[in-house]
Amino acid sequence: MTVRERVSHVDTAWLRMDRPENLMQIVGVMIFVGRIDAARLKRTLAKRLLRYRRFRQIATLDADGACWVDDADFDIDRHLRHSLLPAPSGKHELQKFVAEMASEPLNPARPRWEFNLVELADGNSALVARIHHAIADGIALIGVMNTLTDERSDAPEDDRQPTQSGANDSGDSDAGNVLWRWALAPLTDVTQGVLSVGGQLWGQYLGLRKQPGAIADYARVAAAIAEEIGRLALLPGDSQTRFKGQPGTVKRVAWSEPASLAEIKACGKLLGCSVNDTLLSCVAGALRGYLVAKGERVENTEIRVMVPVNLRAPDDAETLGNRFGLVALELPIGIANPLARLYAIRARMAALKGSYQALLTFALLGATGMAPSFVEEQVLKVLASKTTAVMTNVPGAQQARYLAGARIDQQMVWVPQAGDIGMGVSVLSYDGRVQFGLLTDKTMVDDPQNIVDRFADEFEKLLWLVLLQPVDRLADPNAVAEDLARSARGPRAAASPQSASSARAASTSRRSIASIGTKSAAS
Template structure:
C-alpha cells in the first residue's frame, strides 16, 4: 500500500491531461515489460518480429502454397485432420499481440476452425480452365492480409477441382504468415499433416529464469540463437571455420591455443569483414522491366514436373549440382522472356536473394525463422545453356563458405529490435538492389496422401519484401521437380510466359549435353 501511495503521489500533482498521459505510458511500458518477461505469453523472436512487421501494400509476408489432390476430399475430413495434427503446433492456435517492444504469441481463446479451414468456390470464365482460375485465385489471396485478430494462417479448400491433366479431385490453397515459420520448418508441418505423418515432438517447458531479467530475455531471443545457428551453419563450410567462430566467441581459449588459433580467428574475422563489405557495397543489378515500383495485384504460374533423375543426370555429366542446372534454366527462362518482350538482355544480370537454412533439420518442428540470405547474380544475358550453367556453377561455388547468410540473419534480428520506419529503411537497402527472391526447397521423395487422396502436385511461393516484384520457387517432390513464379502484374502481367520458357530451356541444355564430344574419361 505504501508503495502505491508513493508512486501515485507525483501523478496527483500533475494536471489532469498530463496525469492521464502518464498513466497510458505507464500501462504501455508495463505491458511491453510483461511481454518481454514472458508473463502474458511466449515472446516472439526478433527475427520473427521483423517478418511480422514487413507487410506493405504491395507485398504481404505470407508463404502461399497449392496442393492438388486425387480423388477429392471433403471439408469435414480436412477439418478433422487439421485439428488432430496441425493444431498440435502451438503457433497455429495462437494469435499475435503487438506492443511497443515487439510482439507476443497468445493463445486464442475463441479459436474457430471454420475461420481457418475455408470452403473456396472457384468460378471460372468461359474459355478459362479450372487451372487458370486456381492460379488467378492464388494471386488474389496473396494480396489479401490475414485477420490479425486470429492465428495468422488459412487453408482454402476447393472441393471439386479438375486440373489441366483432366484428373478430377480437390485443390488446397495454403496461406501462412512468415512470422510463424520459414519454408524448411513448414515442410516439417506438412509431413505431420499427411496420412501416416507423426505428431510433432512434445516441447519441454523452459525452466523459469531465477530473476526473469530483461538481460536473460535478450540472451535467449537474440544472442544465443544467433551464435548457435551461426556455428551450425559454418560447420557446413568446414571444421576450421567452425573452430574459428568458436574462438571468436571465447577469446580466452584463443590465448590458450596460441598462434595457430589466432591465425584461424583472424582468417574468420577477415571473412566476416569481407562479406559484410560485399553486402553493404552490392552494385545495382541491371534495370530490366522486372524491376521497378510494384502495384497492388499478383499473379502466379507453375509448370508440370520435370523428372528429377534427368536433372541429376545432366548435373553429373557436366560436373554441376542439381541447383546449378535448375538455376541456370531459371536464368535462361527469364532472359528468354525478356527477349520475347522485345528487350535485349545481352550482358545483363539480375540479383536474386536465396534463403540458406541455418538450423539442423531435426529441429525444424520448432518453427520460427532460422535462415540467412545470399545474393546470387543470375547471368540472364548468356544464351548458350552450357556456358550459362558453368557460369552459375562458378558463382555458386564463390558463395560456399561465405558468412553472408549469418550476417543477413543478424541484420534481420537487429531489424526486429528497431521501430518499423527504421526497420523498413534497413531492409530496403537489400530490396533496392534485388530483382527477385528465389527458393529451392527439397520436398518429400515419395508421393504423399492426405485424407486418403494422393497429392498429385504441390507448389509454394515465399513472399517478396520491399519493392521486389518477382518470386521464383523450385520444389522437388515425388521424383519430379517443379518451377513456379509469382509476379507483380505491373512489372510482369503474364508470369505464364516465363514458365513457358523454362521447360524449353531445360530441353536445350539436355540436348546440348548429349551432343558434347564425350571421351572415355
C-alpha cells in the first residue's frame, strides 16, 4: 500500500516555484584534497543520507495538492553520477559544469536530488550537489552534510547513528497557515490561542513567554506586524541596473579564493561591526566596482537583496523542510567611501533585527503554498520587481571535515532565485575561511568572475585602513578621505617608498589582527 504524506504549505510553495528560467534547487560544490574513493562515497550516502526519508521520496503535485510518496523503484545509482570535465579540467571548466547543472531541472519522477562526482586535472575531486528546495533549506542541508562527514579521514564508515530528525523528518507544519491567518485577522482579535498554535519557535522569535501573565503586549506586537505588512506592500522597486531584467535559462557561476575568517572578524571588531556587516559591505563594494567598470552611473544607487533569516529553534537544526523567512536589505551601492558604506549597512542591519519581516515572509510562503498557482505567480512578480538578488551567509563547520575519507578543502552553496531575480550571492564559512560565490543569469551578467575577484579587494581596503589609521579616526569616514584614494588602489600602491615604514608596520599589525580574530573565534 502506497503511503501519501502531505507536503507542508511552505514546502509546497517552493515545489511550485520552479520555472525554466529559475529552478528551485540548492546547488553546492565540495572540492576535496586528492581523489575521493567513489565506492566508499556511494556506501556513505547509502548509509547516512538515505536515513532521511525525504531522499527516498517523490514529490507529487496534483489537484489535491502536494504529497511525498516513497519511491518503490529507488536506485541510488540514478542519483550519484560520475561526470567528465572537458580539458584542461580546471576551475574554469568546473564552474561551467556547475552552471550547466544549475540550469538543468531535476527529474520530477524521482526523488529530487543528484550528486555529480568529477575529477580535476590537479589530482583533486569535486562533488556537485543539487537538492530541491522543497526538501530542505540551506541550514537544514548543512546539518545533513555534517552527518555525512567525519572529523578525521580514518573514521569508521558506519560511525553515525540515526538521528531523531532522520527517523522523523517530515518537516510538515501549518505554522505558515496559522501565522498568515493571524496577519490577516483584525488586529484586536490576536489572542493567546492563535499565538500558541504557532508553537514554541514563534514564541521565542517574538520574545513571548508562556508563563501566565508574562506574555508580551499583544497590542504592541500586533501594531508592529501591521506596520511591517504595510512596509512590505509599499516597498518601492530598487535601482534599475544591468543586474535586473528578464532571465533566461543559461546561468554563470564563479567563486573566490578563500579568505581568512580570523582577519574578517578582527577587522569588523575594531570597526565596531559584525562579520555579516563586513561581508555585506564587501559584496556591495564589489557590485559597485563592477557597475562602474561597465560604465554605469552609480550615484544614489540602491540594490535590494533578500536575506534569509533562520527561524529554527536551536535543537531543530537538522529537521528537514523550510524554516526561514526573508528580510529586504538595501545595499548602498552609491556610497564610494568603504567606511561610510560599511557603517550605513550596519545601521540598516540593526534596524532589520527589530523587524517582523522574516516572520511575515515565512507566513507569506505558507499562504502561497495554499493559494492557487496564479496567486503565487503574482506574489513572485511583485517580490522580483522589488529585488535584485538573493544573498545567503551560511555557517559551515569551522574545522576540517572528511567525506568518505577525503578532506574537504572548499565548500560553496547557492540558493535559488525566485521569479525574475537573476543573481544569487553566497557567502560560506568553513574551516576558518570564508568563500564568496556568485550565480548569475547570462543575459544580465556573463562574467561573474569579474565581480567575485573584486570581493577580496574590497576587504583589503577596509583592512588596510584599520592597519594604518588610528582607531579613533576610523569612527568618522570623512576623516580618512585623504587616505582613501591611496588605499583604494590597494596595498601595493599604499606601500610606496615614502610610506615604506607604514607598510612594514602594517605587515606586523596584520599578523596581530589575525591573532585577534583567531582568539575571538576560539571564544
